[in-house]
Amino acid sequence: MVVRAILLAVLCGLGVLIAAQPQDRPFVIRNVRVFDGVSVRQHQSVVVRDGHIESIGPADALVVPDGAEELEEDGRTLLPGLIDAHVHIDPLRTIEALGRALVLGVTTVVTPTIAEPPEGSHLADVKISERSEAHLLVGATGVVDLGHLVTRSNSFVIPTLSVLYRLCETPDAAAVLSSCQEAREAIRQLGAADAVVLAGTDAPFPGTTYDASLHWELEHLVEAGMTPTAALRAATSAAADAFQMPDRGRIAPGLRADLVLVNGDPTSQIRATRSIEAVWKRGVRVPRTPWVMAELCS
Numbered sequence: 001m002v003v004r005a006i007l008l009a010v011l012c013g014l015g016v017l018i019a020a021q022p023q024d025r026p027f028v029i030r031n032v033r034v035f036d037g038v039s040v041r042q043h044q045s046v047v048v049r050d051g052h053i054e055s056i057g058p059a060d061a062l063v064v065p066d067g068a069e070e071l072e073e074d075g076r077t078l079l080p081g082l083i084d085a086h087v088h089i090d091p092l093r094t095i096e097a098l099g100r101a102l103v104l105g106v107t108t109v110v111t112p113t114i115a116e117p118p119e120g121s122h123l124a125d126v127k128i129s130e131r132s133e134a135h136l137l138v139g140a141t142g143v144v145d146l147g148h149l150v151t152r153s154n155s156f157v158i159p160t161l162s163v164l165y166r167l168c169e170t171p172d173a174a175a176v177l178s179s180c181q182e183a184r185e186a187i188r189q190l191g192a193a194d195a196v197v198l199a200g201t202d203a204p205f206p207g208t209t210y211d212a213s214l215h216w217e218l219e220h221l222v223e224a225g226m227t228p229t230a231a232l233r234a235a236t237s238a239a240a241d242a243f244q245m246p247d248r249g250r251i252a253p254g255l256r257a258d259l260v261l262v263n264g265d266p267t268s269q270i271r272a273t274r275s276i277e278a279v280w281k282r283g284v285r286v287p288r289t290p291w292v293m294a295e296l297c298s
C-alpha cells in the first residue's frame with residue numbers, strides 16, 4: 001500500500017511535469033509523407049517554431065535551423081490536427097472529453113453552443129458555431145439530388161454517419177430512415193456534385209465518443225464512397241474553411257502547428273489515422289496518457 005502510494009506520487013508528479021513542459025526549441029519532422037490538408041506530398045520535412053509551422057519542403061533540400069531538434073520519421077505520415085465538425089459538449093465531462101479527444105489527434109471540436117469553453121494545452125480547442133447544427137436525415141434520396149441542393153445553397157453537410165448507422169440499424173428508426181443504403185446513396189450524391197462534406201461525430205450521442213469516433217467517421221465516409229484523401233479533407237481543411245478557422249486545418253507556413261503523426265499511409269488506408277505516433281497542439285507535444293494519469297491521480 002505504501003509502495004503503491006509512493007509510486008503514484010512519483011507518477012503523478014511526473015505527469016504534471018510532462019504536461020507542463022513547453023516546446024520552445026524549434027524542431028523538424030524529417031522525411032515524412034505529408035497530407036497538407038488538401039493533397040499528399042512524399043519525402044517532406046516540416047520545421048516547427050514557436051507553436052507555428054515555419055517551413056515545409058523536400059526532405060533533401062530543406063534548410064534545418066541551427067539548434068533544431070530533428071525527429072527522423074521516415075515512412076510515417078504527418079496530418080493537420082483533426083477537426084470534429086459537430087459535437088455537443090457535456091458540461092459535466094468537458095475536461096475529460098477534450099483531453100481524450102486531443103490524445104487521439106482531434107485538436108479542434110466544433111459545437112453549436114457552450115457557455116464557457118475551457119482552454120489548455122492538454123485540451124482540444126473548442127470552436128463555437130451555430131452553423132455546426134446540421135444533421136443529415138436521409139429520406140427519399142431518389143426524389144431530390146442532395147448534392148446539387150447543397151452546392152446550390154453554398155452550404156455543407158455533416159452526415160454524422162456514426163450516428164446514422166446506429167439509427168438505421170435499429171428497427172424503431174424506420175420513421176427517420178428506411179435503410180442504411182440511403183445514407184450511402186446520399187454520400188454518393190454529395191461526392192458526385194462536389195459538395196462540401198465535413199466529418200463530425202455528434203458525440204456524446206449514445207455509442208459515440210469525442211476521441212475514437214472521428215476515426216470511425218472517416219472510415220464510414222470512405223466506405224460510403226469518398227476517397228481517403230477526400231475524407232481527410234473533410235476533417236481538416238474543409239472544416240477549417242467552413243467554420244472560418246484560417247489558422248488551422250492545413251500544414252503550411254505560418255499556420256498553427258496542430259499536427260498528428262501516424263504510422264502508415266491514411267491517404268490510401270484510412271484506418272492508418274488510428275495508428276498515432278505523436279500529436280502536437282500549437283507545437284507542444286501532447287503526452288499520450290494524460291487521462292490515464294488523471295484517473296490514477298484523482
Ligand SMILES: [Zn+2]
Nearest residue numbers: 086087088202
Ligand atoms: Zn448534434
